[in-house]
Amino acid sequence: MALKSTITGLLLFIVASLTLSACKQMQTPKMAPAADKFASNSVLVFEPDHVDIGTVKEGEKAVGYLRVRNAGEAMANIISVQTSCGCSVATPEQSLLMPGGFTRIKIVVDTFAKQGKARKWVLLTDDAGHRSKAWVTLHVKPNPHLDISTRSIFKGKCAACHFDPARGKLKGMDIYQAVCAMCHGTDREGVSGPSLKYHHDKDRLSHVIADGVGSQHMPGFAISRGGPLTDGQVKTLARWLSLLDK
Numbered sequence: 001m002a003l004k005s006t007i008t009g010l011l012l013f014i015v016a017s018l019t020l021s022a023c024k025q026m027q028t029p030k031m032a033p034a035a036d037k038f039a040s041n042s043v044l045v046f047e048p049d050h051v052d053i054g055t056v057k058e059g060e061k062a063v064g065y066l067r068v069r070n071a072g073e074a075m076a077n078i079i080s081v082q083t084s085c086g087c088s089v090a091t092p093e094q095s096l097l098m099p100g101g102f103t104r105i106k107i108v109v110d111t112f113a114k115q116g117k118a119r120k121w122v123l124l125t126d127d128a129g130h131r132s133k134a135w136v137t138l139h140v141k142p143n144p145h146l147d148i149s150t151r152s153i154f155k156g157k158c159a160a161c162h163f164d165p166a167r168g169k170l171k172g173m174d175i176y177q178a179v180c181a182m183c184h185g186t187d188r189e190g191v192s193g194p195s196l197k198y199h200h201d202k203d204r205l206s207h208v209i210a211d212g213v214g215s216q217h218m219p220g221f222a223i224s225r226g227g228p229l230t231d232g233q234v235k236t237l238a239r240w241l242s243l244l245d246k
């Protein structure tokens with residue numbers, strides 16, 4: 001009798017395990033999070049590879065420094081330094097480094113039209129074509145005295161991120177990733193801007209996308225408002241957003 005009970009219990013455990021496994025496999029897969037690290041193949045390494053600049057008011061220049069060390073056994077040269085967007089400028093104090101030598105890279109971030117936590121990357125390339133990457137974070141707080149009368153995220157260096165990428169995009173997802181994801185998140189979860197999940201009113205979405213909310217943080221993206229999106233792109237994007245999460 002005891003043996004029979006043991007076998008029955010074992011069979012029930014196996015069935016439950018298989019059922020749980022099947023349920024897990026049937027769940028809708030989530031979008032994989034973006035990799036936070038960059039596999040460096042350069043002897044020029046950032047130490048550390050993440051620096052927090054601190055808190056600044058919107059409109060002020062945020063300045064930070066990244067330290068770079070030559071971890072190789074020969075001289076190495078910094079050929080180029082790139083940043084994640086046009087609002088950030090990174091400049092090395094020294095380009096040629098002896099083995100074991102150090103230098104600093106100064107990064108200056110224009111905080112206009114930013115709010116809350118902001119994150120930027122800096123990518124350097126050495127004379128062998130190898131690269132190293134580091135991140136800079138900062139927190140931007142509101143500035144009631146900021147003069148925005150002559151500024152727009154669609155002009156100047158900001159256009160490289162907020163205007164140019166929208167050109168030629170025809171699908172809602174592509175338009176979103178081009179000019180919306182940087183503020184609202186790659187999965188619409190909200191970053192510096194609010195979450196765009198569970199918004200099913202297509203007309204309301206079209207209005208906000210086209211005309212904005214009266215702020216430099218969310219201006220009107222329609223061409224008639226100085227933005228990059230045609231009427232067709234606005235409608236396509238709004239329709240795509242409205243059909244998600246149903």
